[in-house]
Amino acid sequence: MKKLALLVAAALMCASMAACGSSSSSSASGSASASTSGSASASASTSTEATASGEETTGDTLIMGTNAAFPPYEYYENDQIVGIDADIAKALGEKLGKEVTIEDMDFNSLITAVQTGKIDMVLAGMTVTPDREENVNFTDSYATGIQSIIVPEDSEITGPDDLAGHKIGVQESTTGHIYCADDYGEDNVIAYTTGANAVEALKTGKVDAVVIDNEPAKAFVEANEGLKVLDTEYTVEDYAIAVSKENTELLDELNTALAELKEDGTIQSIIDKYITAE
Numbered sequence: 001m002k003k004l005a006l007l008v009a010a011a012l013m014c015a016s017m018a019a020c021g022s023s024s025s026s027s028a029s030g031s032a033s034a035s036t037s038g039s040a041s042a043s044a045s046t047s048t049e050a051t052a053s054g055e056e057t058t059g060d061t062l063i064m065g066t067n068a069a070f071p072p073y074e075y076y077e078n079d080q081i082v083g084i085d086a087d088i089a090k091a092l093g094e095k096l097g098k099e100v101t102i103e104d105m106d107f108n109s110l111i112t113a114v115q116t117g118k119i120d121m122v123l124a125g126m127t128v129t130p131d132r133e134e135n136v137n138f139t140d141s142y143a144t145g146i147q148s149i150i151v152p153e154d155s156e157i158t159g160p161d162d163l164a165g166h167k168i169g170v171q172e173s174t175t176g177h178i179y180c181a182d183d184y185g186e187d188n189v190i191a192y193t194t195g196a197n198a199v200e201a202l203k204t205g206k207v208d209a210v211v212i213d214n215e216p217a218k219a220f221v222e223a224n225e226g227l228k229v230l231d232t233e234y235t236v237e238d239y240a241i242a243v244s245k246e247n248t249e250l251l252d253e254l255n256t257a258l259a260e261l262k263e264d265g266t267i268q269s270i271i272d273k274y275i276t277a278e
């Protein structure tokens with residue numbers, strides 16, 4: 001985890017140099033191409049060669065959309081997007097005989113991007129929710145996510161009940177955002193473009209807690225002195241791949257490939273590569 005912690009620290013530094021805040025105007029953009037040749041490893045050769053925005057999908061390329069500030073699922077290693085989702089996408093691409101390229105964008109933009117065909121699929125630690133299911137189709141789940149609470153080490157907040165009346169930082173449009181706004185009121189929630197920006201706000205005292213998925217929470221805490229993840233789970237969720245409702249063929253292909261990758265242990269070995277048991 002040490003290496004990951006350093007990377008997260010670097011990502012946080014980048015995030016803090018960029019315009020932080022609740023505005024979604026500082027949009028993350030860029031793309032990296034993940035080669036499907038070779039093993040599904042984080043070191044697979046990638047380049048920053050862009051897939052032109054809005055370009056129609058060709059038959060042998062799959063464009064994955066993500067928000068690459070969500071370690072260990074997706075984050076930058078130099079100019080490459082790596083992580084559990086990137087590796088799973090590559091393994092799926094290998095099964096389907098397609099090259100996978102990755103588009104980095106705001107989490108908030110992913111559903112629209114897949115609906116309009118800018119990207120073919122979303123792998124972004126995205127939780128299956130009934131609202132999202134109205135707009136996109138989800139594959140079978142490939143991982144479990146937990147919404148966790150990060151606080152300063154000396155915080156009086158010990159669990160979800162203590163969040164009432166406090167300022168809570170979240171990542172815009174995530175389930176953490178939606179649930180916290182429902183449970184504690186929109187006025188108590190400050191939404192940031194990335195989880196890294198929300199953690200930065202916690203460090204500088206702009207918010208009292210951050211609600212975010214458990215694995216990124218652990219990575220952020222590891223990379224930042226003076227913070228801790230509370231033991232209590234706020235919610236438990238299923239991560240799945242989102243595809244356009246129009247593209248049922250891709251949905252079926254992905255589900256078949258996913259089942260094979262679960263069966264032969266590939267998915268578990270990818271998860272184990274990034275998440276070490278404590």
Ligand code: GLN
Pocket residue numbers: 067070107124125126127128145171173174175176195213
């Ligand atoms: N699992 C959360 C959601 O789907 C957060 C995902 C993310 O920030 N990448 O809303």
